[in-house]
Amino acid sequence: MTASATTAWIARDAAAVWHPFTQHATWVEDRPTVVERAEGPWLIDVDGRRYLDGVSSLWTTTLGHCHPEVNAAVTAQLAKLDHSTFLGTTHTPGIELAEALIASAPEGDGPELTKVFYAGDGSSAVEAALKIAYQHSHQTGRPRPKFVRLEHAYHGDTLGAVAVGGHELFHATYRPLLLETIGVPSPGDRALGEHRTEIAVDELRAAMRSQGDEVCAIIVEPLMQGAAGMLDHDAAFLRAARELADEHGALLIFDEVATGFGRTGRMWAAEHAGVVPDLLTCGKGITAGYLPLSAVLAAEHVYEAFLARPGDTAPRTFFHGHTYTGNPLCCAAALAGLRVMAEQDVVGRAARLGERLAELLEPLAAHKQVAEIRRLGTMVGVEVRPNSDRTGFEVCQAARERGVWLRPLGDTVILMPPLTLGEAETGLLVTALAEAVDEVCS
Ligand SMILES: Cc1ncc(COP(=O)(O)O)c(C=O)c1O
Structure with missing residues (x-):
């Protein structure tokens, strides 16, 4: 190049x-892709090369x-209203989006999610x-000052989010700065063996029995710990977390920043388990990947605990928000x-794309240099x-030579293509990866 x-x-x-997340000592020699344009699933660099x-x-x-359609909607909005604060005023796109998110919210065992609090990124x-x-x-x-978090979890890079993380490489340095948390083994951790779900549930139960009255919330990336390298776990863990949170008066938070908006082949990962949390965080795909926006979907009982009138004993207001909120x-x-997702059944297409990826990846799973392939819907590690x-990185560089842009998490190469990826591009994605693994790992 x-x-x-x-x-x-x-x-x-x-x-x-x-x-x-970049080591600049090797940045220039690694020759980053300089993206100039994009169309559909393609990135196009300043020299006109195309990468899936x-x-x-x-x-x-x-x-x-x-x-x-998304371009047209943003352009039309730009002609009407660029920004107005969500503190003290409101606006129609913010109201309509909240209604749409609530209408899409998961249903099942747990409270109805009825309110939307906007933020900027997944971390926020x-x-x-x-x-x-x-x-x-x-x-x-x-006041219950503690949170229960999972080992290997990733919830973002601000200090609160780091506190409830469990990704040693990313988080260990900051431990002295952080909130009090109780770490529970990850139900996806292969090192725990085939009984990992039971082990994680037992540890969660023990933690809640001993310290549950100090725990305000249990936070989980439902079914797939993405940044851990796509560590999937059993829905039984989420059902147990729901029960234990209820039993001990703690809230359950599902962080669907990565798993939301069809990624797993359902609108929300929570739907696979039939469990509803008290708070659901989402971001990333919320704007179809266009602009920074995130949200917390909250249960009515949580929202009601924040209501008070002037003269009441406490203000109860949630004194929190960002300038560009909403x-x-x-x-x-x-x-x-x-x-577009509703009109084109994009969630159904994502489920089918996931199945197709699984079929195409089957031969690679047998490759002697591949330790494991983990997948839920279109989330693949x-x-x-x-x-x-830097084996994972080298595989991604070799895939780039074949026209596919990937980014690894350690030795796990991640595939997470657009949910509407076509058959030919899906084939290219898997073929480029398989050839790259052959070139680098054999
Ligand atoms: C589950 C989860 N939560 C939170 C975040 C943080 O989101 P952001 O990078 O938008 O702050 C991520 C990012 O990868 C994530 O995967």
Whole structure:
């Protein structure tokens, strides 16, 4: 890869930019892709090379890039209202989106989700949910300062979200700064063996029995711990978490930032288990992957604990929010995305795409250098056996040479394509990965 436009832009980038989750000592020699345009599932670089976006631009793009209907909705909104604060005023796209999210909310064992609190990114939705849970305990009995979290969890990078994480590489450094939490083994942790669900449930039960009256919430990425490298777990764990939260008066938070909006082949991962949390965080695909927006869907009983009139003993207000909360352009993109999803049965298509990926990946699962392939819907982790410090990364570089852009999590190569990916592109995605694994790992 020697084209001059890429080289020039990388030099300018390296001189001025500090990228997230990036080791800059090797950035230039790794020759990052300099993206100029995108269409459908394709990213196009400054030299005109096309790459299939195999991870939906970090798990966000649901319908493909620059979708005509979403583009039109954002453009139309831009002509009407760019931004007005959600503190003290409201606006129609924000109201309509809240209604649409509530209408889409999961149903089953648990409360109805009836209110939407907007935030900006996945992390800020998690941050809001944690503060709501703690303040809720304050206002319904007595303050419960602890959270139960899962090992290997990832809920974002702000300090509250890091506190409830369990990804050692990302989080260990910050432990001295963090909230009090109780870590429970992950029900997806293969090191626990085939009884991992029971082990995790037993540990959760023991934690709640000993410290449950200090716990305001249990937080879980339902069914798939994404950033852990796609560690899937059994729905039985979510049912047990619901029961134990209820038994001990704690809230249950499902973080559906990665799993929401059709990713798992259902609108919400919670639907696979028939369990509804008290708070559900979502982000990423909410705007079809266009603009930063996230939300906390809350149960009515939680919302009601925050109501008070002037003169009441406590204000009970949730004193939390961001300047761009509920930005109308973001809401317009989200509304258009949800409309297209409903009209084109995108959730059903995602379920079928997941099945097709499973079929195509079957031969790779037998590859001697592949340790395991884990999948739920269109969320796939292909764990390769390392032969260097950066085997996963090298596989992704080799896939890029074949026209597919991927990003690994350690030795696990992630596939998370747009939910509407066509048959030919699905074939290319898997073929490029298989060839890359052959080239790098054999
Ligand atoms: C489950 C989960 N929660 C929260 C986040 C954080 O979202 P953001 O990066 O938008 O802050 C992520 C990001 O990958 C995630 O996977």
